[in-house]
Each structure stands twice: as structure tokens, then as C-alpha cells.
Amino acid sequence: MKRKHLLSPILLCILTLGWPLYSCREVGRVLPLEVSLDVLESDEPVVSVVSLGPEHRRTDSLPLPAEGRLTLSPDTTLYKELLLGYDEGRRLRRFVLRDRSWVEDLEADSLLPMPKKMINFNAVDVEGKHRILSDLSEAGPTVLVFAHPVSRQTLDSLRRDSLVRAYPQDSLRFVYMMLEVSSSVVRDELRRQRLKGIAFSDTLGIVSRMRAAYGLERSARVEAFVIDSLTQLHHLP
Structure with missing residues (x-):
């Protein structure tokens, strides 16, 4: 009976959580963040919150x-970084956990130095197939696309079509990197945006690592590179 009595507050806390980012204050892992957002230009006043941690990723609307004014209470044992996207994904704010305080990255929409040559990786795509980027690029010109970190938007059809016209027919392949932990959500995005190509989710952190490796940790835009036969990178403006 004593064990049941001790567990009941914890069970009650778990059952009453409304949003999985929140945890119970008595656990001592919650660090609230209050954010003031300016007036939205869009018709839908929705904020997308992407929570990032070494082993956990989550997206909430x-x-x-x-x-x-928005108040968040993320579990700091799971999440070390928060991305807030609003105004239909056109605005992004980034907060990083430093010394038990949430600190805003005021350069969240800026680029870090980017590599000039392809950085290779091997991972399982959203269809369950093992892929190696160098193998894909050896087969022909490859466009490596990092989707918007919040909205998951990629290159629009006009940009994709212009790239395809710049290369021999059927020789160009697209590789999409989406900062989304669920492979099924990424597959849905491929269908929604009518994308053809290979896609990776962030289930095992590969997208987060590659965003950092390619200097895109702070980018709030869709970023794309063309990888040529010499593995040189050509960043698309």
C-alpha cells in the first residue's frame, strides 16, 4: 500500500499532462520560457514549436x-533547444539551454560557414533503405535539400523544374532532409508537396547532425546544394 501511495502523485502528474513537452515541477527538470511574439500577418495564429535534444525530437502546433505571450515549460533533461516558427513559417526564433537558462540566439536566421565539399553520411531513409550519400552522388548530379526546420517546406516546383532543365533528362536526383522525427510524417510531406526523391527523417538524429555539419544550424530557410561529380558543393541562393 505504501508503494501505491508513493507512486500515485507521479501517475497523476503523467495523466494530467496536456502537452508532452511539459513535465511536473516536482521532478525539478522544468525550466519555463515566456516569449512575446509580435503581431502575426497570417490568418492562422498558430506557433509551431520544434523541441530538440540529444535523443529526442518533437514538433507541436x-x-x-x-x-x-506564449509560456512553455519543456523538460530540460530531454530538450536543449527550441525553435519557434510562426507567420506561416516565415519567422523563426531559436532558444538554447545554457547554464540552466533559456538564451535566445539573435542570429537564428544567419548562416554559419559552409563546407565546399560534400560531407558524406550513411543512414536509413524513410522507406527503410540504407543509403550512402557518396553512392548517390556518384550515380549523377544530386541536389541535397534541407527543408525548412519548422514548416518542412522544400524547394517549390518552379525551382525544382529549373534545376531539372539545367541537367540532362532524368540524371538529376533529389535528397531531402527533414527535421522531423517521424518517418511517416516525412512520407506524408513528400506526397503533399509532390516530391520525387529520397528523404530522411531525424529519427536517429542524422538530419540534426548534417544541418550542423553543413553550417545550417541557425538557418530558418530552405537550403539546397548541388553536388557535382567531384563532390564539390554549389549552394543554391
Whole structure:
């Protein structure tokens, strides 16, 4: 009976959680973050919150309060970085956990130095197939696309078509990297955006690692590179 009595507050806490990013204050891992957001230009006042940690990724869509102030209470044992996207993904704010405080990265929309040559990786794509980037690039010109970190938007059809026209027919392949832990969600995005190519989710952290390796940790845009036969990178503006 004593064991049941001791467990009941924890069980009650778990059952009453409304949003998985939140945890119980008595555990001592919660560090609240209050953010003031400016007036949205879009018709849908929704904030997308991407929570990142060494082994955990999560995306949530939250209604923006009328006063424009949003309070989050993420579990800091799981999440070390928060991306807040709003105004239909056109605006992004990044907060990083430093010394038990949430610190805003005021250069969240800037690029870090990018490599000039392809950085190879091998991983399982969203269809369950093992892929090696160097093998893909050896087979022909490859476009490596890093989707928007919040909205998961990629290159629009006009940009894709212009790239295809610049290369011999059927020789260009697209590789999509989406900062989304669920492979099924990424597959849905491929269908929604009518994308053809190979895609990777962040189930095992490969997308997060490659975003850092390619200097895109702070980027709030869709970023793409063409990899040529010499594994040189050509960043698309």
C-alpha cells in the first residue's frame, strides 16, 4: 500500500499532462520560457514549436494567445533547444539551454560557414533503405535539400523544374532532409508537396547532425546544394 501511495502523485502528474513537452515541477527538470511574439500577418495564429535534444525530437502546433505571450515549460533533461516558427513559417526564433537558462540566439536566421565539399553520411531513409550519400552522388548530379526546420517546406516546383532543365533528362536526383522525427510524417510531406526523391527523417538524429555539419544550424530557410561529380558543393541562393 505504501508503494501505491508513493507512486500515485507521479501517475497523476503523467495523466494530467496536456502537452508532452511539459513535465511536473516536482521532478525539478522544468525550466519555463515566456516569449512575446509580435503581431502575426497570417490568418492562422498558430506557433509551431520544434523541441530538440540529444535523443529526442518533437514538433507541436500551439494556438497563439490573444495577447501574444506564449509560456512553455519543456523538460530540460530531454530538450536543449527550441525553435519557434510562426507567420506561416516565415519567422523563426531559436532558444538554447545554457547554464540552466533559456538564451535566445539573435542570429537564428544567419548562416554559419559552409563546407565546399560534400560531407558524406550513411543512414536509413524513410522507406527503410540504407543509403550512402557518396553512392548517390556518384550515380549523377544530386541536389541535397534541407527543408525548412519548422514548416518542412522544400524547394517549390518552379525551382525544382529549373534545376531539372539545367541537367540532362532524368540524371538529376533529389535528397531531402527533414527535421522531423517521424518517418511517416516525412512520407506524408513528400506526397503533399509532390516530391520525387529520397528523404530522411531525424529519427536517429542524422538530419540534426548534417544541418550542423553543413553550417545550417541557425538557418530558418530552405537550403539546397548541388553536388557535382567531384563532390564539390554549389549552394543554391
